[in-house]
Amino acid sequence: MPDLGSYAVAVLSSYAVTLALLAVLVWTSVRRFRRVRAELEMLEGTATRDG
């Protein structure tokens, strides 16, 4: 771990905020992608069965 001295809070907070925001963005994007894909597959299956 590098010695960040009196700037440790600023530097570590920057990394924490950035990585947290990126993680939330990727997680919500992937979760919505899977949910919508599953919903469409179900709907298209129903539409095919109903003719």
Next chain:
Amino acid sequence: MASFWQFANPRRFIAATDRVLPWLWGAGALCLAVGLVWGFFFTPDDVRQGATVKIIFLHVPSALMAINAWMMMLVASLIWVVRRHHVSALAARAAAPVGVVMTLIALATGALWGQPMWGTWWVWDPRLTSFLILFLFYLGYIALWEAIEDDDTAADLTAILCLVGSVFAVLSRYAVLFWNQGLHQGASLSLDTQENVHDAFYHPLLFCIAGFVVLFVALVLLRTQTEIRARRIRSLQARQRAGDTAREGGAA
């Protein structure tokens, strides 16, 4: 030779992006990991800024992507306006939440960097202010898409908003050049090697920028796929409702 416009077909777009997405995730994660580990653990402190210089590896790439995301949305919106390709309108819609997060990261890391260096979290400096306005434009753009039920009308109106907002995106980029006031420093990266940051920071910074760019592309492609499917769901549901109404009308 395959034309770029073939991707205006939603099925072709999904098939093509499905193939490249795993590579993009891998490349983005690798570039980010190399850049951040190199930048955080293996770069020296700056003579004037001390250890806070390590924030550059987050602040510069996110600020760059905040502006470029809006520019990408502008190009996609113009394609929609001119050629009426739904995929391009949906790509613009998909990019907005990614852009807003990039802007938020740039604003947050800027404030965290500004406090120890300038003695304040925030000043109404031209670049900071234009960035805040860009952030508000992102929020407005997302809200406008959500507020309008008809997809085509929403795409038309958000394209206009995107055009207006692009003034602030350009302003955010060039404010430091044509306003010689404010606390924000000049560009960290330039084609003029004399103006660039020192090589010790430059190379890991390039990795971080590459990581942010590739991650942005991967996220936009994934989210565009989602928007294409969500639009298809809305269309199927509307067809189903119309069929139900017709059946009820026939029965009555």
